[in-house]
Amino acid sequence: MHQFGVEQFGAGSAAADAEIIMIGYETFRRFGLAETLTLRLNSIGCPDCRKIYRQKLVAYLEEHKSELCPTCQERMYRNPMRVFDCKSEICQGIAKDAPYVTDNLCDDCATHFAALQESLKVLGIPFVVDPTIVRGLDYYRGTVFEFVTSTIGAQGTVCGGGRYDGLIEELGGDPLPGIGFGLGLERLLLTLEAAGFKFPAPAPVTIYLGAASDDPEVDVFLTKLASELRVAGISVDRDLMGRSVKAQMKYADKLGVRYAAIIGPDELAKGTVQVRDMKGEGGMELTLDNFAAKLKECL
Ligand SMILES: [Zn+2]
Ligand SMILES: [Zn+2]
Structure with missing residues (x-):
């Protein structure tokens, strides 16, 4: 598996988020994939609002604990947001009415997320807010996003990224905001193939x-x-x-x-x-x- 990535450190603004997302979008647009891929966007909040949200979500899941699948029951305290990507129909039904992180952001996080959406609209980049997108690692803060397609089967995330303002500190450095994405090259090739992309013939040897x-x-x-x-x-x-x-x-x-x-x-x-x-x-x-x-x- 090969990945192409973009990382940006130092700027914590919504404008920085918009620029990074634009690089991803523009890459796909130039390949003629703007219509094929959907940008799904979420904010997972900062440690402050996430903590409160997490408590709300766990409390909600506790009300439905006996109905949840064994896996979700087992991880509901450790990683409650995983209920959103559970394949069980019952869990999906429960998740549908669960509190969403986007409705529970603190003022700073909500302002940042609104500013990002405004920038994307100005840039003409279509997106859907998907409050079920999560990142497995704790150092992710605020903006997370994915470019997904339904043309290459179940594993449709071609590009995934987010803001990892907690990363450098976690590695022992001074706090430094950062945002970036990884783009799977094999998945990009599969998506291009499915879209009927005409791959240029390699230039002949002179x-x-x-x-x-x-x-x-x-x-x-x-x-x-x-x-x-x-x-x-x-x-x-x-x-x-x-x-x-x-x-x-x-x-x-x-x-x-x-x-x-x-x-x-x-x-x-x-x-x-x-x-x-x-x-x-x-x-x-x-x-x-x-x-x-x-x-x-x-x-
Ligand atoms: Zn917050
Ligand atoms: Zn489940």
């Missing part, structure tokens, strides 16, 4: 460097030349398998390279090489000295 013999001197020269070409911005592939010249040319053809050059002791001695134009007729003779610059002129 030149294939072949070895005319297994002479170690040739091998070292090819390593150096390939590196010089890459530094010059020219894509290159070279023989690493000790293939025969015939097999190398076949491989170069399969790669769809524009040019191929086979280099052996003779070429090293002469200081020139015949570069074959794989797409057209014939080729050209180039000096090995300053080869990258000369080849660049032909592109």
Whole structure:
């Protein structure tokens, strides 16, 4: 699994939240996924209002304790908000009428959350407030969000993030606000695939460097030349398998390279090489000295 993430430290404002969410939204929009993904937004409050909310929620769950599934019963004191993502229909019914964190925010948290929603509206970023979104870790404060899709099955959260103002302190540092998100690359690819995204074909390799013999001197020269070409911005592939010249040319053809050059002791001695134009007729003779610059002129 691979993740792409954005983190921002130092600013605790709702404007910072909006900017981070905008980066996520804009990433998806440019992939044509603005309609595919839904931004779900919540505020889980600060330690002060969360504590009061938690007590309210636990008190509510206690009223329904005997109806809750065994898992929810077991975790209702430790992690009462998990009732919101329980799969049991009975628990879902109970959760529907449970007190929501968004109705129990302190003034500061409520103001922050309202300001964020206002900013998102101004930015034209659609969202739904989902008071059931939680983050498993205690250092999360205030804003939490997810970009979800229904097109890739049950695990539809492509991107999840939130404000973690308690993190740095928990790690032993001075208090420092922070917000960020993680975007799952595999899930992004699945979502793109489901949306019929046209993945661009990889750019063809410009030149294939072949070895005319297994002479170690040739091998070292090819390593150096390939590196010089890459530094010059020219894509290159070279023989690493000790293939025969015939097999190398076949491989170069399969790669769809524009040019191929086979280099052996003779070429090293002469200081020139015949570069074959794989797409057209014939080729050209180039000096090995300053080869990258000369080849660049032909592109
Ligand atoms: Zn609060
Ligand atoms: Zn349950």
